[in-house]
Structure formats: C-alpha cells, structure tokens
Amino acid sequence: MVKAKSAPYLSRGKPACRNPLVNETDYVIVGKYGIEYRGIVQYHLLASDVQRLHRLRWVMETSMLKTLAESTARR
DSSP: OHHHHHGGGEETTEEOOOGGGTTSOHHHHHHHHHHHHHHHHHHHHHHTOGGGGHHHHHHHHHHHHHHHHHHHHHO
16 A cells, blocks of 8 residues: 555655645645655545555655756746
8 A cells, every 4th residue: 555655656666756745845845745645645544554654754855855856946
C-alpha cells in the first residue's frame, strides 16, 4: 500500500519534483501536499496502522522540498 501511495511522488525510485505544481506559489504547493497527506493519514487512522506511513511521509516531504526548490529557482 505504501509503495502504491508513494508512486506519484517518485521518479526512478527516488522522490522527485512534481512539475505541474512548479508554477504555483509556495503556499499552494505546501497546501496541496498537506491535503493529500492528511487524507491518507485520516483514512489509515480508522485501521490504526498509521505507523506504517513513515516511508510515505519521508517521500512526500522530500518531493515537496524539491518542488519548492524548483519553483523558487524559476522565479
């Protein structure tokens, strides 16, 4: 499950920049990642297996930071 949820944030097995979000503001980028992660966590709270999501959190955070860095570099 974690691999499937991590797939949109990976490129060649490593966290990558999400190009569709590069032209957005920093606030929008952080907000979108937060909404996506919160939705996944809320769903898994019901099954009480949130501890398994530490890898997904790392992947999403790293991808978000790369997207923010690319966004800033383009301005």
